[in-house]
Amino acid sequence: MRYDAVLNVNGTDFPVEIEPHRSLLSVVRTELGMPGSKEGCDDSECGACMMLLDGRPVNSCSYLALQADGRKIVTVEGLADGGELHPLQRQFLAQGGVQCGFCTPGMLISAKALLDQNPAPSEDEIRIALSGNLCRCTGYQGIVRAVQAAAAEIA
């Protein structure tokens, strides 16, 4: 059976009709056509699918889309302000935080969740906040530097 829901993604309401088992990730990518969030593992290991749900990070591959009905979702598509990149996005580019880019949308969302809560995190706090996000390319150093630089810029 399909159920009606309204997903508010990056400030816009999207009415959808979906089955109970559908993940938030699959609905946002395929129904809503926003492919920024990635599917790496599909079971909460890698963090490539990270979104904000009411401001808090969630592994969207393993969250039922229907449970997000009526709630506010932010994906990587929602970070830039028009044509202006978010400081985190700019610093990921500047500091070598991106190589293949597959982990980047999830990394950015986890980093945003951290800075929203803790605007001046220590390096250790950054590493803990990003521990649910795997990167197979960068070795993480550039990513940590990027979050530090963005935090300094926002402050």
Place this chain on the structure above:
Amino acid sequence: MSATYTAAATLPEALAALASGARPVAGGTDLVVGARQGKAPLPDSLVAIHGLAELRGIAETGGGGLRIGALVSHADLVAHPAVRERYTALADASAIVGSHATRHVGTLGGNVMNASPAMETGGPLICFGAEAVLVSESGERRVAVADLLTGPGRTAARPDELLVAIELPAAAGGSCYARLEYRRQMEIAVVGATCAVTLEGARIGSARVAITALTPRIVRVPDAESALAGGDGGAGAVQAAGDAAAAAAQPISDVRASADYRRAMAAVIARRAVTAAIARARGSSDSVPIPASPALHGADRD
């Protein structure tokens, strides 16, 4: 797939759904993730309980204890001053669940009702003498968490019962939950131990010790407790408590550790929990969570 789903807006709605056979889903970090990993298919009939205001919040009880709603997340537990100060072992436990996302989405109720022998909050709840408040259409009953957890993935709750809250009696003294882990986050306990002690002057008054991931269900270790109670809390007593924890273990061998290694580490981790609980009872403000390995001592983990 002919699955059905309701999002309960009120407690009676949730209870009616349970009575007609629906399974509750809170954060889904066990239920939905388990289905995706192929452990068990997602139940055909689901009732989402994340919107129930009745299951939220942490409140002081008349008796000096705390009532913690089943939907309280691990992140909220770690951030709560009364949990950190009076029920520190519970804060230690919630602080090391999964990743930031797991801690925001995963709930105390889900952790308890999933009843994994390796789950983090069980040892602290049992040592604090916590009670589960279970509600169904036929009324409310209270079950000690120690009796609620009956085996791997099994509880004493009926399928039509919803866990609405966990109640903690007043606590004095200090406590700690420690686990053996191979990395700091996104980990499950290879071995875990909890200790809660009260002081009588310079001596230990009462002591509670529980072991995690070492028996089919999380249990207290009476021999470890009597090794500590009434003593000076010195190295000999700590050693004896650790040895008792190892003796009570019935470890398994799996991909994460051999039974022998688990038993050896049971003593080490139990000593670590006991030492920190006593130190905290005596006023030290060891960080939450307690550093997992001595190498991390002094690291900024709070």
